[in-house]
Amino acid sequence: MNYHWNWGIFFEPNPMGTGSYLDLLLSGLELTIKTGLLAWVIALITGSIVGVLRTLPSKAASWFGFAYVEFFRNMPLLVQLFLWFFVLPELLPRNAGLWLKQLPNAPFWTAAVGIGFFMSARVAVQLQAGIGSLPRGQKQAATALGLTTVQTYRYVLLPMAFRIILPPLTSEFINTLKNTSVAITIGLLELTGQARSMEEFSFQVFEAFTAATVLYLLINLVIVIVMRLLEQAVAIPGYISGK
Amino acid sequence: MIGNFDFDVIWRSLPYLFRDGMTFTLLLTALSAAGGLVFGTLIALMRLSGYRVLGLIAGLYVDFMRTLPLVLVIFWFYFLVPYIAQWLTGAASPIRVGAFHSSLITFIMFEAAYFSEIMRAGIQSISRGQPAAAQALGLTYGQTMRYVVLPQAFRNMLPVLLTQTIVLFQDTSLVYVVSITDFLGAASKVAQRDGRLVEMYLFAALVYFVISSVASFCVRLLQARIAVVR
Amino acid sequence: MNRNILFGLALAAAVGASQASAEELTGTLKNIKDTGTITLGYRDSSIPFSYLDDNQKPVGFAMDICYKIVDAVKKDLKLDKLQVKLNPVTSATRIPLMANGTIDLECGSTTNNAEREKQVWFTNTHFLTASRYVFKKSSNLKSIDDLKGKTVVSTAGTTNIKQLTEANVARKLNATIVPAKDHAEAFLMVETDRAVAFVMDDILLASLVAGSKDPSDYVISKDAFSTPEPYGIMLRKDDVPFKKVVDAATAALYTSGEGQKLYDKWFMSKIPPKGLNLNTPISPELKAEFAKPSDSPDPASYKP
Numbered sequence: 001m002n003y004h005w006n007w008g009i010f011f012e013p014n015p016m017g018t019g020s021y022l023d024l025l026l027s028g029l030e031l032t033i034k035t036g037l038l039a040w041v042i043a044l045i046t047g048s049i050v051g052v053l054r055t056l057p058s059k060a061a062s063w064f065g066f067a068y069v070e071f072f073r074n075m076p077l078l079v080q081l082f083l084w085f086f087v088l089p090e091l092l093p094r095n096a097g098l099w100l101k102q103l104p105n106a107p108f109w110t111a112a113v114g115i116g117f118f119m120s121a122r123v124a125v126q127l128q129a130g131i132g133s134l135p136r137g138q139k140q141a142a143t144a145l146g147l148t149t150v151q152t153y154r155y156v157l158l159p160m161a162f163r164i165i166l167p168p169l170t171s172e173f174i175n176t177l178k179n180t181s182v183a184i185t186i187g188l189l190e191l192t193g194q195a196r197s198m199e200e201f202s203f204q205v206f207e208a209f210t211a212a213t214v215l216y217l218l219i220n221l222v223i224v225i226v227m228r229l230l231e232q233a234v235a236i237p238g239y240i241s242g243k
Numbered sequence: 244m245i246g247n248f249d250f251d252v253i254w255r256s257l258p259y260l261f262r263d264g265m266t267f268t269l270l271l272t273a274l275s276a277a278g279g280l281v282f283g284t285l286i287a288l289m290r291l292s293g294y295r296v297l298g299l300i301a302g303l304y305v306d307f308m309r310t311l312p313l314v315l316v317i318f319w320f321y322f323l324v325p326y327i328a329q330w331l332t333g334a335a336s337p338i339r340v341g342a343f344h345s346s347l348i349t350f351i352m353f354e355a356a357y358f359s360e361i362m363r364a365g366i367q368s369i370s371r372g373q374p375a376a377a378q379a380l381g382l383t384y385g386q387t388m389r390y391v392v393l394p395q396a397f398r399n400m401l402p403v404l405l406t407q408t409i410v411l412f413q414d415t416s417l418v419y420v421v422s423i424t425d426f427l428g429a430a431s432k433v434a435q436r437d438g439r440l441v442e443m444y445l446f447a448a449l450v451y452f453v454i455s456s457v458a459s460f461c462v463r464l465l466q467a468r469i470a471v472v473r
Numbered sequence: 474m475n476r477n478i479l480f481g482l483a484l485a486a487a488v489g490a491s492q493a494s495a496e497e498l499t500g501t502l503k504n505i506k507d508t509g510t511i512t513l514g515y516r517d518s519s520i521p522f523s524y525l526d527d528n529q530k531p532v533g534f535a536m537d538i539c540y541k542i543v544d545a546v547k548k549d550l551k552l553d554k555l556q557v558k559l560n561p562v563t564s565a566t567r568i569p570l571m572a573n574g575t576i577d578l579e580c581g582s583t584t585n586n587a588e589r590e591k592q593v594w595f596t597n598t599h600f601l602t603a604s605r606y607v608f609k610k611s612s613n614l615k616s617i618d619d620l621k622g623k624t625v626v627s628t629a630g631t632t633n634i635k636q637l638t639e640a641n642v643a644r645k646l647n648a649t650i651v652p653a654k655d656h657a658e659a660f661l662m663v664e665t666d667r668a669v670a671f672v673m674d675d676i677l678l679a680s681l682v683a684g685s686k687d688p689s690d691y692v693i694s695k696d697a698f699s700t701p702e703p704y705g706i707m708l709r710k711d712d713v714p715f716k717k718v719v720d721a722a723t724a725a726l727y728t729s730g731e732g733q734k735l736y737d738k739w740f741m742s743k744i745p746p747k748g749l750n751l752n753t754p755i756s757p758e759l760k761a762e763f764a765k766p767s768d769s770p771d772p773a774s775y776k777p
């Protein structure tokens with residue numbers, strides 16, 4: 001194998017002038033986490049709203065919920081990012097479009113919004129399943145006690161539903177972080193993107209990608225541990241999700 | 244902007260988009276699904292085999308592939324498959340692997356991890372009476388799997404497997420990152436060459452949407468049809 | 474009589490032995506002979522060196538040179554048929570794909586420099602060009618320092634993006650540097666006002682501007698990021714026999730006057746797909762290099 005190994009490459013200065021190659025990768029990691037978190041917040045908020053809509057008795061609400069999920073589920077994430085990044089600014093009035101295009105960190109905001117909406121469809125489906133798995137008696141008892149729909153959801157249904165879907169939500173969060181790598185196509189220099197930059201400047205393909213792989217494994221490990229602690233912290237003893 | 248929407252560029256590039264781009268995408272999807280299913284079933288069987296070492300290897304493989312972003316996996320295989328092939332076959336220099344074969348290997352290996360989890364759930368959902376009865380009839384492990392367990396598991400999980408295939412169909416668009424020309428890549432090329440980003444990307448989005456929606460709808464019909472009454 | 478027979482046998486043996494050693498092929502030549510194919514790497518939009526015409530076929534100055542090299546390889550290996558496979562590459566993938574054996578020759582607009590020669594080798598230079606930037610007339614940029622705080626784009630994996638990054642640090646420009654996948658995408662960013670300037674080799678910029686919807690909208694800078702650097706066709710490192718064949722082919726091409734004819738075909742006449750004429754006469758440095766072909770990575774060695 002005529003490949004020139006150099007594991008010391010991580011400590012050599014990178015051409016961006018921002019330190020070593022390791023610093024380059026770590027800045028990518030930071031961007032991955034930031035983008036992932038913002039996207040996840042967007043996904044949770046919008047996904048929860050749509051998930052609740054899908055379980056409401058109103059036909060209009062459930063139709064909207066259905067259309068929303070189908071729209072975001074049937075297009076590849078990459079295509080959705082392209083639509084947000086390339087197509088949206090052209091469809092808006094010229095000034096708004098220009099402002100969007102020249103926004104500093106445009107790839108970051110676009111990626112967070114694009115990935116957020118993509119994942120919100122999945123959150124919505126999970127939440128619908130979670131609410132659907134609750135015994136019907138819960139809702140009926142709430143109505144009998146005179147609670148409004150809003151109060152029913154807020155105090156009775158949602159607290160239990162979220163606890164139930166905490167494990168699948170964990171894997172959706174990890175998916176969100178993994179999906180940030182797709183944003184290298186719109187110029188976001190997150191972890192995978194920086195590994196690629198490192199490979200382009202230093203020609204050390206193996207070293208760069210191994211480092212990125214190790215870092216992704218680390219993130220995964222940390223999240224799994226944190227979510228497990230969270231599950232234990234909010235568990236209600238004796239109930240389905242309380243183990 | 245809406246005013247000068249250029250439908251002509253879409254019309255002119257239809258042959259290129261579908262003959263070159265879509266055939267690549269569909270071929271890659273079909274072959275990767277088939278290969279991933281075979282390989283994934285093997286991994287599922289390894290995990291359920293009861294041999295600790297096999298189970299550990301299979302488990303590590305699945306966890307590893309599911310932790311990494313597909314984009315990173317694509318980069319790994321794109322640059323490294325020739326070196327691996329050289330090491331495996333003891334050749335003098337890295338073996339040339341074309342773009343299609345490199346993507347095929349990537350997706351088979353990646354999807355196998357996901358298919359294996361689905362098949363594992365399917366196999367575990369078969370009641371214990373089935374393999375027990377097979378054993379009582381004198382069938383070997385191989386025969387039990389081939390004639391009794393796997394057909395039932397496959398039938399039970401068919402909707403989930405098909406849904407995963409639709410996800411795979413969408414994921415193939417990521418070969419864009421190594422400049423391989425699939426459907427999205429072809430649309431991109433035309434968009435950049437003619438400066439018609441809006442038209443081409445909207446068209447590509449529409450095509451993916453229609454194909455995925457129709458496929459999901461068919462899977463739902465299938466699911467209703469083959470529901471087995473226990 | 475015996476002595477003569479002995480002498481004859483010895484001569485035959487010597488000739489036979491030399492024939493046998495000549496058959497010992499290694500590396501790329503061996504691969505080509507065994508598989509009967511040679512794989513060329515081509516570019517999407519490096520006009521006029523290597524780019525896709527209207528039928529999505531790769532054409533260009535570097536492509537023509539490569540096809541001549543293929544003819545020479547065919548003759549050298551005494552093959553009846555040599556199949557040519559074409560593999561698309563980008564600035565970012567060309568070097569890894571050369572190293573891992575996917576392509577045998579890269580026919581494009583790759584700059585030959587000392588750092589790259591640690592990973593790949595180059596044959597005789599086929600062009601000389603300096604790094605400049607293109608911007609819309611309306612942006613009114615007067616020098617590199619005017620890029621302060623702006624968004625500047627360049628193509629990933631090129632010497633240009635490296636020079637831009639270094640200048641950004643050295644001159645404290647604080648510009649946001651965006652990497653694009655290929656030249657067409659980068660130029661599009663300037664066209665759609667996402668970036669204020671695109672840094673690239675001046676000949677490639679000139680071609681992109683000439684082919685754009687409104688060439689008069691754009692200006693190519695006078696100041697450059699570097700002195701004119703050489704383009705070379707890439708081949709695998711440490712492959713001495715293959716380099717010999719390729720060097721001989723390109724040297725013959727340039728010194729015979731055919732090189733000049735190919736140059737005129739792509740730079741002084743109408744080229745596909747839109748029939749543009751770049752009207753760029755051959756520079757004195759390049760003319761001198763054609764007379765005495767060199768594969769030196771040092772820009773200073775190319776004098777008129």
